[in-house]
Amino acid sequence: DQVANQIAAGEVVERPASVVKELLENSIDAGATRIRVEVEGGGRKLIRIVDNGHGMGRDDALLAFERHATSKLRTSDDLLSIATLGFRGEALPSIASVARLLLETRAPEDEAGTLIEIAGGNILRVEDAGLPPGTTIAIRDLFYNTPARRKFLKSESTELSHIAALVTHYALAHPTRHFELHSATQALLVAPAVANAGERLYQIFGRETASLMLQTAAEMDFTRAGLPEPPPWKREEDYQPPDPGYLRITGFVAKPELQKLNRNSIYVFVNHRLIRDRLVLHALTEAYRNVIPPTSFPVVLLFLEMPPQEVDVNVHPAKTEVRFRQPTFVHDFIRDTVRTTLMNARP
Ligand code: ADP
Ligand code: MG
Numbered sequence: 138d139q140v141a142n143q144i145a146a147g148e149v150v151e152r153p154a155s156v157v158k159e160l161l162e163n164s165i166d167a168g169a170t171r172i173r174v175e176v177e178g179g180g181r182k183l184i185r186i187v188d189n190g191h192g193m194g195r196d197d198a199l200l201a202f203e204r205h206a207t208s209k210l211r212t213s214d215d216l217l218s219i220a221t222l223g224f225r226g227e228a229l230p231s232i233a234s235v236a237r238l239l240l241e242t243r244a245p246e247d248e249a250g251t252l253i254e255i256a257g258g259n260i261l262r263v264e265d266a267g268l269p270p271g272t273t274i275a276i277r278d279l280f281y282n283t284p285a286r287r288k289f290l291k292s293e294s295t296e297l298s299h300i301a302a303l304v305t306h307y308a309l310a311h312p313t314r315h316f317e318l319h320s321a322t323q324a325l326l327v328a329p330a331v332a333n334a335g336e337r338l339y340q341i342f343g344r345e346t347a348s349l350m351l352q353t354a355a356e357m358d359f360t361r362a363g364l365p366e367p368p369p370w371k372r373e374e375d376y377q378p379p380d381p382g383y384l385r386i387t388g389f390v391a392k393p394e395l396q397k398l399n400r401n402s403i404y405v406f407v408n409h410r411l412i413r414d415r416l417v418l419h420a421l422t423e424a425y426r427n428v429i430p431p432t433s434f435p436v437v438l439l440f441l442e443m444p445p446q447e448v449d450v451n452v453h454p455a456k457t458e459v460r461f462r463q464p465t466f467v468h469d470f471i472r473d474t475v476r477t478t479l480m481n482a483r484p
Contacts, residue, residue, distance in 0.1 A: 142234035143283065150231055152290060153180025156276055158411070159228035161307050164188035165409070167272065167313070170330065171269035172319040174304055179296035181279050189271040192244040195251040199263065201240075202255060204230045214420075234258035235286065237277040245270040257282045261408055281475060301325050301328045303411070305341060310406045311437060312337035334440070340387060350389040350436070353478040356382045357470050382444040384467060386474050391436035392482055393429045402436040407448055409440075412459050417441075424475035439471070 150156055157174060164172045169189025177183040216304045243250030250268030254261045279285035290296060297320055308316040308328045318326040331337050336349045337469060405417050425435045449460040461467045
C-alpha cells in the first residue's frame, strides 16, 4: 500500500506549497480560527502548521493516515455534494509516504492528546501527550525517500514564494480567521482576524492597491432566472427542471488603471476553495476585453458560492480544477457581473 500512497503522492504533492494547501484546508475544515504556518528551507526542510481547530481523538488520528479511510465520500451521490474542502482522504497518507511527519492533536473534550510519528509511511510512534486543543502537523524532509521527485523542486526562494502566495490567498478568502506565515525567524504574513474581505484587502495589499480595487457583488437565483425552458420535443410531464440553487459572486476587481505586471493576479475561490479554471479565466478575459490595454493583466479576487451539487471539485486530485453543472450560466454570470462593475467605475 506504500506504493499506492507514493503514487497518490505524485498526484497530490507536487511541491511544498501543495502540502501547505492540503494542511491549510484541513485546518479550515476543522473550524480553526487561528492558523500558523512555519517553514524552513522553502518548505523542503520543514513545514509546520499549528491550528486551534477541533482536533482528533486517537482513533481518528490513526485513521487519518489510512488511504481513503477518512474520505467523506460515502456514496457516489456524495460526489456531487462536497461541502467541506477535504473529501478524498488522500492527502495525509500521501504526504506521510514521502516525508517525515509528526502529528500532535487533541480534541478539546479529550483529557490527553495524541502524538503520531511517521516516516516514509511507516508509523514509528503513537503516544499520549499533554497538548493544547487543536492540531500541529510538522512535515520534515519532503521527498527524502523519493530523490527523483526531490530533484524537481525549484530553489528555496521559488518554493517559498509559492507558499507565501498560497497562504496569502487563503487569508484573503477567510478574513475572519487569523493567519500567520513564518519562514525561519522571519514573519512573512501576520493577518489577525478582521470583519470582512474588504478589510482583509487593506490589511494585505495596503491602502494604495486596495483603493484601486472595486467591490463586485451579485447574486443570481437559479429558480428566478437562468432556468431553461423545457425542450419542445419532451413531454411536459417528463421534464425535470434543474434543482433550485443560487450563484453568489463577491470580491474585488481592479480598476483599469491598476496594472499589475504579474500574470498570476487572478484568484478565484469556489465555495472557499482556491481554483484555477479555464472557463472562469475565459469569462474574466471577456469581461476585461476593451477595458484595459491588452498588454496588462487584470487583478481579480473573486469568491463564488453555489450549492455543493452545482460544482464537481473531484476532477483532479490537486483540486484546482472544477466542473460546473451549468457551465454556460456560470460563465456568463461572471462575465456580466465583472463587466458591469468595471463599466460603472469608468470616469
Ligand atoms: P480529507 O481532508 O480529504 O478528508 P486528509 O488526508 O486531508 O483527507 O485528512 C484526513 C482526515 O484527518 C480528515 O478528514 C480529518 O478528519 C482529519 N484531519 C486532518 N487534519 C486535521 C486537522 N488539522 N484538524 C482536525 N482533523 C484533521
Ligand atoms: Mg484534506
